[in-house]
Amino acid sequence: xxxxxxxxxxxxxxxxxxxxxxxxxxxxxxxxxxxxxxxxxxxxxxxxxxxxxxxxxxxxxxxxxxxxxxxxxxxxxxxxxxxxxxxxxxxxxxxxxxxxxxxxxxxxxxxxxxxxxxxxxxxxxxxxxxxxxxxxxxxxxxxxxxxxxxxxxxxxxxxxxxxxxxxxxxxxxxxxxxxxxxxxxxxxxxxxxxxxxxxxxxxxxxxxxxxxxxxxxxxxxxxxxxxxxxxxxxxxxxxxxxxxxxxxxxxxxxxxxxxxxxxxxxxxxxxxxxxxxxxxxxxxxxxxxxxxxxxxxxxxxxxxxxxxxxxxxxxxxx
Ligand SMILES: [Zn+2]
Numbered sequence: 124x125x126x127x128x129x130x131x132x133x134x135x136x137x138x139x140x141x142x143x144x145x146x147x148x149x150x151x152x153x154x155x156x157x158x159x160x161x162x163x164x165x166x167x168x169x170x171x172x173x174x175x176x177x178x179x180x181x182x183x184x185x186x187x188x189x190x191x192x193x194x195x196x197x198x199x200x201x202x203x204x205x206x207x208x209x210x211x212x213x214x215x216x217x218x219x220x221x222x223x224x225x226x227x228x229x230x231x232x233x234x235x236x237x238x239x240x241x242x243x244x245x246x247x248x249x250x251x252x253x254x255x256x257x258x259x260x261x262x263x264x265x266x267x268x269x270x271x272x273x274x275x276x277x278x279x280x281x282x283x284x285x286x287x288x289x290x291x292x293x294x295x296x297x298x299x300x301x302x303x304x305x306x307x308x309x310x311x312x313x314x315x316x317x318x319x320x321x322x323x324x325x326x327x328x329x330x331x332x333x334x335x336x337x338x339x340x341x342x343x344x345x346x347x348x349x350x351x352x353x354x355x356x357x358x359x360x361x362x363x364x365x366x367x368x369x370x371x372x373x374x375x376x377x378x379x380x381x382x383x384x385x386x387x388x389x390x391x392x393x394x395x396x397x398x399x400x401x402x403x404x405x406x407x408x409x410x411x412x413x414x415x416x417x418x419x420x421x422x423x424x425x426x427x428x429x430x431x432x433x434x435x436x437x438x439x440x441x
Contacts, residue, residue: 147203265290
């Protein structure tokens, strides 16, 4: 890729490129230390490279460090030749990739692939800077709900509150940016779709005075106190002039296709991670695969997900 010195532009390029350990090391080192390699512990720029072990020895704190320290790869025995193609696949597969598919593609166990995918989803998590303004479309949907297949006790524990039986409620906020009208979405799991839940969410993420478009759900009925509230009545008009309801509908349908088609069943406990994944791909949908991959890879630093934190006593999803 032009701006990144011959970085791969297709999956097959990526697999070939990252088959070389030195290419992997240089790629990740350049991304995380664009201004020169620094010790992740003491920030010292004085170090020597131990070529045989692909480690640096810091002259400041005298400790050794690898390119993985302080990234989502920290503590993983797997090589970057597996991590980077995995990152390519989840960044660029429109419907996501299941741990079973990834396990077969990389020759690792399903459990390892599942853990890798969740670590990469952490890198895909969108950093939220401030509130969104302008024209904002707010919508809600329900995900999951396989009550029929659940054990009786589990069903009793899951099915409570409002909303369709056993489904998780998700709020989505879609905002338009710039002249070209490129839109980005934020999505979040919420306990229910009552007014006292949705109202504060909108107020938390949207600037006061912004133009907020919602459907006719009663939970939104008091938004006009803080926003220019426009109600789109689905029964009358599906796509209202300036804000196209079908953009957020498109996001929901991509999300549901990934969750139902690829991941099959997602524990509510982990649902936010799948929202991060789909939101990231949606918000970068105008990028080429190569650029989207670089964007994902540039977000690996300062994030760590341990297996214990990930499972937190819950069962696995695919
Ligand atoms: Zn150091």
